[in-house]
Amino acid sequence: MNVIKTTIDDLVIVEPTLFNDSRGYFFESYNEKKLYALGIQTKFVQDNQSKSCYGVIRGLHYQIYPHAQSKLVRVLSGKILDVCVDLRENSPSYGQHEAIILSSENQRQLFIPKGFAHGFSVLSDEAVVLYKADEWYHPESERGIAFDDPSLKIAWQVDPDKRLVSDKDKILPTLEEAELNFQNH
Template identity: 50%
Template sequence: MNITTTEIEGLVILEPKVFADGRGYFFESFSQREFEEQVCRTAFVQDNESCSRYGVLRGLHFQRPPHAQAKLVRVVKGTVLDIALDIRKGSSTFGQHVATELSGENKRQLFIPRGFAHGFAALSDEVILQYKCDNYFAPGSEGGILWNDPALGIDWKLPAEAIILSEKDKKNKLLNELKLY
């Protein structure tokens, strides 16, 4: 797998080696040994999958310690703009984000360490997104940051009128209104 570092420490993009021929393709989507050698040592304990239609924006979600989660995100079908926002107090990149396009076609994955908020926007008619977590979901520790917080400057690559939010995500707060780490 090829690893691309980002401008935020710990946040990396992984690209698997894809073997394609006239029958289709094969690739190894995850190897614990290779992940630990090239990215970091972690143990994933939960796999999640979501299906979304064009315009759905999920996020920006996070879990507070001690239930914070690292995630390895990939798209099986369709295309998303995936956002990882650094919310680690004291981090030199606090409040900064990385945006990357993940798709079933490019097969990229994004590793998001603990201490980040995560969200994505569905850019295709249908998206199936899968992610591994290194900690179990704990409802009492979940939080959210408003998708259009002007201080974040995130371009979601969707027209505002096309964005579809859950009722819960509509009530998320601005980053500066939250008590974090």
């Protein structure tokens, strides 16, 4: 297992060690001890899984404190563009985003600490996404930011005419209007 830093502090790509042979492959998708040694010292309590077709954009979602969530995201099948926006108000990268391709081919995972909005677009015919969370889902703490907020300038890599966005996500506020309570810890 290897950790690759992104341009935003604390947001990291986790790359597994793959063992390939004529039968296929094997890898550890999660090993708490190894992740702890790599600096990801998070105790996960819930797994969530979604299946989406091409063009779906989910997000940008987060939960505010005290129910903020760290996540470890991976793709079981297909390919997504995973997007994270730094919402930590005193962070040097506040308001900036990182976009990472996650796929069943590259087997990469993305560790997203508390204080980030998260979303993804589906770039393959369909994608199955699994993520671990370190806090329980808490509907009263759920918040979001508009996926198409012009201040974020996110290139979702999906033709605007083929985007599929939930009604709930279509009415999310801009970053400037969003309710935040994160600091750079």
